[in-house]
Amino acid sequence: MTGIPDVTVVGSGPNGLVAAVLAARAGLSVRVLEAAPTIGGGLRTAELTLPGFRHDVCSTVHPAGLASPVFKRLGLLDRVDWVVPELSYAHPLDGGRAGLAWRDLDRTVDGLGRDGEAWRQLLAPLLARSRGVVDFTGSQLLRVPRDPVAALRFGLRALEQGTAAWNARFRGDLAPALFTGVVAHAAGGMPSLASAGAGLLIAMHAHGVGWGLPLGGSQSIADALADELRARGGEIVTDAAVASLSEVTGSRAVLLDTSPELLFTAALPSGYARALRRYRYGTGVAKVDFALSGPVPWANPEVRLAPTVHLGGSRAEIAAAENAVARGYQPGAGGGLPQHPYVLAAQPTVVDPSRAPAGRHVLWAYTHVPAGSTLDPTELVTAEVERFAPGFRDVVLGSAASSAAELGRYNANYIGGDIYSGEITMRQLVKRPVVSTAPWRTPIDGVYLCSSATPPGPAVHGLNGWYAAKLALKERFGLR
Structure with a gap:
């Protein structure tokens, strides 16, 4: 031209x-x-x-991709080869337990025990009007929603999970931890209306079109x-x-x-x-990529099936960690601060072996840090993975880390390492x-x-x- x-x-x-x-x-x-x-x-x-190990530099799993009306209109759902896992995401807890968010809502409900029906009531009404939810959340808030019922259902649930009432629905610890792992994608203090809304949307997709890779x-x-x-x-x-x-x-x-x-x-x-x-601008992200000799040895074997894994422990632990970062504290800093960071991990090779040499795997992970942080997250993330996957260190062949400050230099739009602009x-x-x-x-x-x-x-x-x-x-x- x-x-x-x-x-x-x-x-x-x-x-x-x-x-x-x-x-x-x-x-x-x-x-x-x-x-x-x-x-x-x-x-x-x-x-x-290492040569032959292909890592996504920023985003890797796309909870909103398959539900995007734009991607559909542009034909990207057909021109890109997508894989949609049956297990959308997992959330391990200490002692080998884990919350599992299957695409099949009934299967997820069955695995959550006494909180299964509460999980269904949280998300099934949104799934029933998923197009209205996507329309409501997929533009600016300064307009009248096309589907007021969908908007009302979504808003009431965001109000519940984004305020001090967020523990009223559940009786155990597995379901709230499972939902908090999704909410923490949005970064920031908890509970929060905005992050609860983001969590509701992508949790709905997990039981609907799925989280595509x-x-x-x-x-x-x-x-x-x-x-x-x-x-x-x-x-x-x-x-x-x-x-x-x-x-x-x-x-x-x-x-x-x-x-x-x-x-x-x-x-x-x-x-x-x-x-x-x-x-x-928001908190920063510190990221580390691992080349592995084999799959992550999760204590709960079903976690090995999930391309996305949320780490950090219970709802209370994740909220404490995220609130500390929102106040400007470095994760793992000691001095009475939370010692377990929230870690968003992805193991895409469990569904896409083309990203690594035969029999090998990649692990993608980040944790939230104060904006502009120079922390190398390798040891912090490694220790949190090892917490739920004993022996993880033994399968690491190599790693590459980026601090929030380095991400900001890599991409001028990531101010202070804020990948959300x-x-x-x-x-x-x-x-x-x-x-x-x-x-x-x-x-x-x-x-x-x-x-x-x-x-x-x-x-x-x-x-x-x-x-x-x-x-x-x-x-x-x-x-x-």
Whole structure:
């Protein structure tokens, strides 16, 4: 492509690529600028430890992927080879017990004993109106829900699990731990309305369409979007960092799959600038990838079937750990602070052996830390895995770690290691990044924000890019 394109997209994460494909499908010329040598943003897959071991650099399991209306409309559910596990996620406890969230809700209920029916009543009413729940949670909150019943059911459950009433439903310790492991995906203090809502949504998907994994790694999602973009005449330029909006002038529409920080490189109206300065980033992530000689030796053998495993122990232990991090304390710091961190682990090779040499495995894991932390999480994560999988150290062939500070340098959009592009709170689900009925539009002529810093927030579903691109096509080109 020569000359100035109709549309310039900054960033090749899932939202940027979705926005680019939508513009290209509308017949517009499109150029994507990516700062890194490879495309994908949070979808990159690379050999991080040893030759032949393929690790997802950021996201690996996609609870919102198969339920995404955008992925369905773009054909990604057909053009990407997905594997959907029967056991969506597991949560081991001390003594060899474990909560198991099967896609089959009845099977999950049976395994939770006296709290089984309480689990069913928490999630079955949402499953019955899952399309309405996805619609309600899949856009901004400043609108009337299309399915008020679904919205009411969802809201009441979020109110229960996001407040001091969160222990009223369950009598044992297994079911609350199982749900808390999902809630902790959203990071931040507990209980929290926003994180409870996020947990309810992806827990519903676990018993519905399932938590899909792309065969070969998350890179295949980015590659499928890039292939379509190029087939429609679009261009992707890598090693093309954009430090200022002045570098992308000329296009009739510019879509930013970036943090809101890039907007400060242009002149902003004072009110909008003040609102952006009040936008808050969340806790950081410290990540470690392992190359393994064999499967993780979980004490509970059924945990070996789950691509996603939540570690940290009981609901009380995880809440204490997450609350400490939210207050700025480093996990494992001692001094009376919680010693067991929350760890989100994924073992994709239990369903996708192509990611490692024959008989070998990979383990992907992260823990939450204060923003900007320089902690190397290797020992902290290793000890927590060993807690529930004695002998884990013996199967580790190699590892590669990234502190929150290093993740922030790796991707400028991960401010302080915040992979969600903004703290997940109720305030910031409404104000993301500003309060507006069209928050993707900026006051800069022709510039739109399409990253996870806009509604509906983080996850690999492409909705942010879809909404921003639709708005840009309508306003800048008169296209619907």
